Amino acid sequence: MAQSGIDYGGMMHRAMQRLIADVLRGVIQNGLPGEHHFFITFDTRDDGVEMADWLRERYPEEMTIVIQHWFDNLTVDEDGFTITLNFGNSPEPLRIPFDALRTFVDPSVEFGLRFETQEAGSDDEEDEDEQIELGDSDRNGDDGPDDPPPGGGEVVQLDRWRK
Template identity: 40%
Template sequence: MSDDDDELNLPDSLLPYDDWTQEALRQVVVSALRHAAAAGLPGGHHFYITFRTDYPGVQIPDRLRVQYPEEMTIVLQHQFHSLTVDDEGKVMSVGLSFSGIPSTLIIPLAAITAFADPEVRFGLHFEVVVPEPIKVADIPVPEGDDVPARPTDGPADVVSLDAFRRRQKD
């Protein structure tokens, strides 16, 4: 039996090692962004951040969304400002200019597909699955005891709109 045969017969893991690894590597991105937010980028360091523009929670100007309907790469080097990462390490915000127009981008870190610092040839790639939008038909309708009771003893109060109309002077 060769080594290739052993690799083909690996059992499926009952533990989500791939998910844990992705989550741990995203924390590297959080640390790098927080460092840049607090102290700037030293030397020639700069970040390329590629993210899914169609990911829930991504907030970018409409003109950029039209230009980049699925994925976009931004560069954080000299001309960025107001870089923040929320306390939970889930969302970043950064100010950039596009064609001379200042814009603020809000990006959930789960939307990032790639992070790189070319100065030191460091790069990470992430698996991103864009959740399907919830359709109204997919929302369960409560039945039985889950349905809030509606009062049925007596007619509802009806207010005539005439009470709110301006009266014309005679």
């Protein structure tokens, strides 16, 4: 079916994915500068997501990873990225397609992107991608899981950054 207009939402979605790919490629080349770190939430049900069975069982729908102190084997390609993170002293490789991303947040500079899932045929502007607004007061408090895995595999909830 031919489109009758410009797909701004789809174009913005792809541009945001390219931005994240460029940021991750910069980390591969130069490491994480200063206080930069990332919370990346993704849909674990996406066909292209590769992760250990025990992680998929623990996070059957959505998972947030933290790229900060310890990570290894970060690679980026046209469709997504791979990374090894440490979950309870167990290094686990992950493959995350860009299409599986739900949020990307760098709280050190109050930057965030949210990828909204769009229903087929939906023209509602509220379904388009939007930017997450972060504030200093929103970073206080403990909204993370009760028992975070040690060693850099912390999974956090992003509700504290949502308005």
